[in-house]
Amino acid sequence: TYVVTDNCIACKYTDCVEVCPVDCFYEGENALVIHPDECIDCGVCEPECPADAIRPDTEPDMEKWVEFNRKYSEMW
Ligand code: SF4
Known part of the structure; x- marks a missing residue:
């Protein structure tokens, strides 16, 4: 999966x-x-993200971002 990271804020x-x-x-x-x-x-x-906030979860230390993305995408 790809995840949104803090540059998106x-x-x-x-x-x-x-x-x-x-x-x-x-x-x-x-x-x-x-x-x-x-x-x-x-x-x-x-490549569309101007803030370079979207990363693949295969990069190091992405677990917390996967959880962050899951938490807020399942909120609604
Ligand atoms: Fe996943 Fe991004 Fe492709 Fe949507 S556009 S399916 S978020 S990699």
Whole structure:
């Protein structure tokens, strides 16, 4: 899965939401989040993010961000 990280906080761009083929972005408290079970790992959102906030969870130390994304995407 791809995850939104702290660079997203207070970002006003939604380019990532527009390109996601499965609509798995959700509005968190002060950042967008990606539902980790709905993301199909296509990667098209990553280069669209002007804040470089979207990272694959295969990078080191991403567990807390996966949980952050899960928590806020399942809130609604
Ligand atoms: Fe959506 Fe693809 Fe980004 Fe996952 S990697 S959030 S499916 S655009």
